[in-house]
Amino acid sequence: MTTNSNELTFLQQQAKIRHRIEEAITQQFAAEDEGLQYALTAARQAGLPQIQISPIQGKLLQLLATACNAHKILEIGSLGGYSGIWLARALPSNGRLITLEINPIHANLVRTAFAKAGVSDRAEVRVGKALDLLPHLESEAPFDLVFIDADKSPYPQYLEWALRLTRPGSIIVADNCVRRGIAVDQPEDEGVVGVVEYNKRIASNARLLSLLLAMDDDYTDGFAISVVKP
Ligand code: SAH
Ligand code: DHB
Ligand code: MG
Numbered sequence: 617m618t619t620n621s622n623e624l625t626f627l628q629q630q631a632k633i634r635h636r637i638e639e640a641i642t643q644q645f646a647a648e649d650e651g652l653q654y655a656l657t658a659a660r661q662a663g664l665p666q667i668q669i670s671p672i673q674g675k676l677l678q679l680l681a682t683a684c685n686a687h688k689i690l691e692i693g694s695l696g697g698y699s700g701i702w703l704a705r706a707l708p709s710n711g712r713l714i715t716l717e718i719n720p721i722h723a724n725l726v727r728t729a730f731a732k733a734g735v736s737d738r739a740e741v742r743v744g745k746a747l748d749l750l751p752h753l754e755s756e757a758p759f760d761l762v763f764i765d766a767d768k769s770p771y772p773q774y775l776e777w778a779l780r781l782t783r784p785g786s787i788i789v790a791d792n793c794v795r796r797g798i799a800v801d802q803p804e805d806e807g808v809v810g811v812v813e814y815n816k817r818i819a820s821n822a823r824l825l826s827l828l829l830a831m832d833d834d835y836t837d838g839f840a841i842s843v844v845k846p
Pocket of ligand 2: 667668791792
């Protein structure tokens with residue numbers, strides 16, 4: 617397929633419009649304060665990959681946490697604490713966020729970022745491989761919201777744990793379930809088999825009401841959102 621210059625101009629204009637829309641929504645509904653900006657800067661300066669969620673995704677997580685009256689939230693994959701700050705801020709003062717992180721360097725940055733953002737009283741990072749830490753969380757369940765955003769191949773196992781650690785009415789969110797379209801377009805691609813299986817399971821599980829929402833990175837990636845049915 618070839619693209620002539622008229623079409624190219626049109627596509628570039630459309631991309632610009634999408635960009636402006638995202639900027640305007642971010643400014644009006646998902647502006648970052650100093651705490652969130654600190655987390656981003658510290659992670660960048662420490663050389664962490666810049667793969668945190670977008671501000672709009674952060675606000676959506678807050679909206680979902682508030683909708684299910686979340687008092688306990690579990691996050692799998694903390695990075696520099698950016699998404700954790702959004703989540704922790706949706707909690708009441710007696711609420712609890714537990715975030716799991718395999719990399720101790722990341723975990724240290726998260727602790728500092730949580731302190732700077734004023735959420736250390738309710739947010740805690742636990743260091744280790746998520747699949748090793750998850751069995752120890754059974755005594756602290758049920759969680760009202762689970763956010764999955766760690767390594768992608770064990771996503772189906774993370775879903776199993778999320779189902780075990782939640783209650784009817786809880787919400788389960790997983791990032792990167794579209795993956796530049798590869799997860800929907802080339803499901804046999806080695807890099808996305810875990811995510812493809814995750815999508816398949818949430819789409820067909822009778823206990824879940826689910827939607828895969830392409831809303832990030834110019835509609836090429838996004839959240840899979842599931843509600844555990846009453
Ligand atoms: N949720 C973060 C981004 C997470 S990036 C945000 O939006 O701000 C993915 C993180 O998962 C990385 O920090 C990586 O070190 C961590 N990770 C990868 N494999 C893991 C595993 N098996 N267990 C726990 N954490 C893991
Ligand atoms: C990657 C991981 C993420 O969680 C993400 O949101 C984007 C990219 C990655 O490993 O490349
Ligand atoms: Mg992600």
